[in-house]
Amino acid sequence: AHSSRGLALLQKGRVEEAVTHLQKALEVRPRDAEAQGNLGAALLRKGQVDEAIIHFQMALEIRPGYAEAQHNLGTALLRKGEVEQSVAHFQKALELRPNFGEAAYSLSNALLQRGQVREAVAGFQRALEIRPDFAEAQNNLAWVLATCPDASIRNGARAVELAEQADRLSGGSNAMFVGTLAAAYAEAGRFPEAVAASQRALQVAEAQTNAAQVNELRPLLSRCQAGSPFRDTGLTNSAAPARSH
DSSP: OHHHHHHHHHHTTOHHHHHHHHHHHHHHOTTOHHHHHHHHHHHHHTTOHHHHHHHHHHHHHHOTTOHHHHHHHHHHHHHTTOHHHHHHHHHHHHHHOTTOHHHHHHHHHHHHHTTOHHHHHHHHHHHHHHOTTOHHHHHHHHHHHHHOSOTTTOOHHHHHHHHHHHHHHTTTOOHHHHHHHHHHHHHTTOHHHHHHHHHHHHHHHHHTTOHHHHHHHHHHHHHHHTTOOOOOGGGGTTOOOOOOO
16 A cells, blocks of 8 residues: 555655655555655655665566566666666666656766767667657657757757657757757747747757756857857767757
8 A cells, every 4th residue: 555655756856755665655565666666756856866776776676577667777877877787777668668668768868978979869760669658758859850960860950840749849948948949940040930939949058047958059059140050069079969948
């Protein structure tokens, strides 16, 4: 009962209460793989990455075929900068569940950090085949297609299509999605729309008092106003773009 209640609370975003119930569940039944995995997920949401990793590892010791725990362990490791290990866990999650769209998305983000841009593009496309309305995957793929320094990877028209869908799904409330839309318009040569979108992105970030996003979006606005497409040099330097938050 504690395990079920903890999961329900976690799904509602009531993380502190979820942790309490899941801990009680594990006091009664320490070998409950799902409770271990769900407690790890709750702790990860709280930013307690090292503690979360311990519970994901315990869940996998109990049930090696637990795809969600494989994925979540990969996510936690990626937050710690342990890219190689995270890739292995994302790949294992996809082996266990080939239609696991979130794992395909997460693997693509990790591959970007390894500088494997083409492989990441394929992974984002796979995630969207599984979940066509996956806004984060739409956004990140659009960003790569709009801003990659490698011209053979860029595709402005496709980037616009994806970015418009992501912006629509978010209700226009995600500043970074709107920034991606601006970059896509710029790559497609639609500079008046690019300027308008980049200005809207800044307005959203400022309204949400997100200084980090404001600082990231200002150079994009400058490039759009200058009539020049934006290039993310990090895509050739093994650094992933932070586009999905």
